[in-house]
Amino acid sequence: MKRDLSAHPTAILGAGPVGLAAAAHLAARGLPFLVFESGARIAEHFESTRHVALFSPWRYNIDKAARALLTAEGWLEPELDKLPTCGEVIDEYLRPLSQLPAIAPFVRLEHRVVHVARAGFDKLKTAGREHAPFLIRVTTADGTRDVLASAVIDATGTWSTPNPLGANGLPAEGEREHAAHFAYGMPDVLGTQRARYAGKRVLVAGAGHSAIGTLIALTKLAEEAQGTEVHWALRGHNFERILGGGSNDGLPARGALGARVKNLRDTGRLHVHADFKISAVRSGAHGFTIEGMKNESARYAVHDIEEVIVATGARPDFSLASELRVKLDPWIESTEALAPLIDPNVHSCGTVRPHGHRELAHPEKGYYALGAKSYGRATNFLMATGFEQARSVVAAIAGDMAAADDVQLELPETGVCSTQWSEDSSACCTKAAKVEPAPKSSCCGGPPVKRADACCVKDEVAKDSGASGCGCGPAKTRETGEKASTL
Known part of the structure; x- marks a missing residue:
């Protein structure tokens, strides 16, 4: 028997930039929705990087539907060519968006989604499955409850599941035992975490923008705090690729990151350990030793490290969708249709082909992962991509297939x-x-x-x-x- 799903809202998991963009598009179409955020405030994961300056200007960080809703309430948009910090994006855009009358009543803070399933159907059962609403199991301070939804937009991101230090995708031996001296992502080394890193021998692992930004901040700290020593561990050695397109980059601030860290390397302010595949962390007389292989064949070690910052990216956690029919590419962990468009082993220039609801769809009709989570383990994600994903998916949920299929995405190239x-x-x-x-x-x-x-x-x-x-x-x-x- 076919059920009327219009009686149930669309469930949005996560109140970050992409989740709130989806809410704006649903609100603009007059469709019911609920936003579940595990944190006590909106954009909880984004909040942890509030000190970080984005390399994309404001024009790429504001969703079109969100802008329209905000402007109607008297909001004045920031200077579009200015580079905001993550904190400014939260304070000047995301928080005002979440407080709009069209969105605020439907945001549920401190509501952690732990499972998503089909009401009355386990994963095995097929007949009639697509006509059943989704069941969203949520934990709150008042206990656990189930909520029914007509569709699910999973914008939970990847921030809570960072990649480990080990070169083989597993935690390095001893990594968990030394967890008190490990940080993942981009800690605020010049601000709230300054005392933790000042005067220490710090090793940063990774070759992406997060690693480069952290290296730049640490070398500034080293200029101000005597005894601070910065080590950089990376698995490859081709700095032309790692450091990016420089002046060729469509986002100048992104290109400048590579140029700045190249200068730090060339002037000896970074201790660079290239072709270093880390396998173990061992206690030593002064701090600990990072061990691994150099050039695939020789044992190599960096001694007396006191703090480690792992900036090796993140991976999606699909455990909450374990009862759904989710089909993932075997190595990217995006949908199979999206993977060929974003695979860093194959694609060039950092420019992503336009994609929308069709590339994001799973066999479980009505379930979509958007934002960074949609990219699986690929790292070349920009907020503007997530905004267009949200627009296309919401149009599909609304049954407006012409709009859903009219996917347009213009992103600046990396120049390499x-x-x-x-x-x-x-x-x-x-x-x-x-x-x-x-x-x-x-x-x-x-x-x-x-x-x-x-x-x-x-x-x-x-x-x-x-x-x-x-x-x-x-x-x-x-x-x-x-x-x-x-x-």
């Missing part, structure tokens, strides 16, 4: 292809070392126009002509089931 720089080559195309680098405004011609299996325009043109590709990407595509070979 992720597959452009192999660990052994500095050529733009790894199989054609004599090819000149692409113009400043475009990497290997820019992102592909229509092919999900292409890494750039050059690759797309080559494949359209029947060739295997231009050489920018891996020798074998994702469809072969093999990983890319250029990283």
Whole structure:
């Protein structure tokens, strides 16, 4: 028997930037919703990075539906070309958004969603499943209760499940035993955590923007606090790829991060440990020793480390959806349709192909993971991507398929292809070392126009002509089931 799901709200899990954007789109369409936030305030995970300056200006950090609702209530938008901190995004945008009359009554703080299922159906049962409402099990200060929902937008992110220090994806031996001296993500080393790191030998692990931003902050601390020593552990050695596109980057502040940390490396203010695959943390006479392999074959160790900051990214936790029919790509852990568009082993330039409800859909009809969680273990996520995801998915929930399918996403390029720089080559195309680098405004011609299996325009043109590709990407595509070979 088909049930009328319109009697139930859409459940939004997480009151961060993408979750609140989804709420704004639902409110704009007059659709009922509830937002469940595990923290005592909105954007609890985002709050932990309030000290961090974003490299994307305000224009990329404000959802269109949210802007319309805010403006109608007299909100004045900030200067669009200014670079905000995470704290400013919360204070000047997210909190006012959450307090709007169209949203505030439907936000439930300190409501932790622990399970999502289909009411009356376990994972095995199929017949009639899509007509049953979702059952959202929530824990609160007053106990556990179940809430029914017509659809689920999971915007819980990945911040609470950081990747470990160990190079093989598992915690390094001794990592948990030394947990008191480990921090994950981007601690406020120049502010609230200053006393913890001042005068210490600190090792930062990771090669992304979080690691680079933390290294820059620590070297500033070292200038102010005598005895502070900064070590940088990274698993690769190709700094051209790691440090990014510099002045070619469509977001100048993002490009400047790489340039600044390159200067710190070149002037000796960073102790760099490249090609270091960490496997163990051991107690020593003065602090502890970080052990692993160097260049895949030689034992290597960094001694007398007192604090470790692990900035190696994060991964999604789908345990709350264990009773749903969720289908994930085996290594990216996004949906299978989205994975080819974001796989860092394959794609270039940091520019993501437009994608919406179709790429985000799971076999469990009505369940969508949005935001950073939708990217699985891939790290090239920007808020603007999540806003367009929310717009498309809400349109699909509303039954407006024309709007849902009209996905448009314009993101600034990084100025460097992720597959452009192999660990052994500095050529733009790894199989054609004599090819000149692409113009400043475009990497290997820019992102592909229509092919999900292409890494750039050059690759797309080559494949359209029947060739295997231009050489920018891996020798074998994702469809072969093999990983890319250029990283």
